[in-house]
Amino acid sequence: MERKQPKCIICSRIVEESSKVPLCNIHIRAYNKLALKYGDWKNAYGDLSPREFLEKILENEYSGKWVKEVVRIILSQKELMQTFLGDLSSRDMKG
Numbered sequence: 001m002e003r004k005q006p007k008c009i010i011c012s013r014i015v016e017e018s019s020k021v022p023l024c025n026i027h028i029r030a031y032n033k034l035a036l037k038y039g040d041w042k043n044a045y046g047d048l049s050p051r052e053f054l055e056k057i058l059e060n061e062y063s064g065k066w067v068k069e070v071v072r073i074i075l076s077q078k079e080l081m082q083t084f085l086g087d088l089s090s091r092d093m094k095g
């Protein structure tokens with residue numbers, strides 16, 4: 001039985017089966033980096049919502065190309081934003 005291979009919603013590369021978000025290896029790495037970075041930024045800024053954080057990343061000229069692509073897709077897709085928020089809170093719980 002042939003199963004449809006999921007593709008990255010940003011670049012259309014094949015998505016790893018283990019990935020819970022529709023992103024390829026390259027973009028999933030950027031996604032994970034974002035989630036990690038949010039913790040640091042939140043500490044530095046005091047109060048920073050995930051959306052504000054993503055907008056700051058987008059405005060930052062030092063942010064990487066792939067990271068910015070991931071931010072744009074998170075901001076434009078409600079479902080992905082929900083997944084991202086879920087990842088952030090599960091990280092919080094781990095401390």
Ligand SMILES: [Zn+2]
Nearest residue numbers: 008011024027
């Ligand atoms: Zn990709």
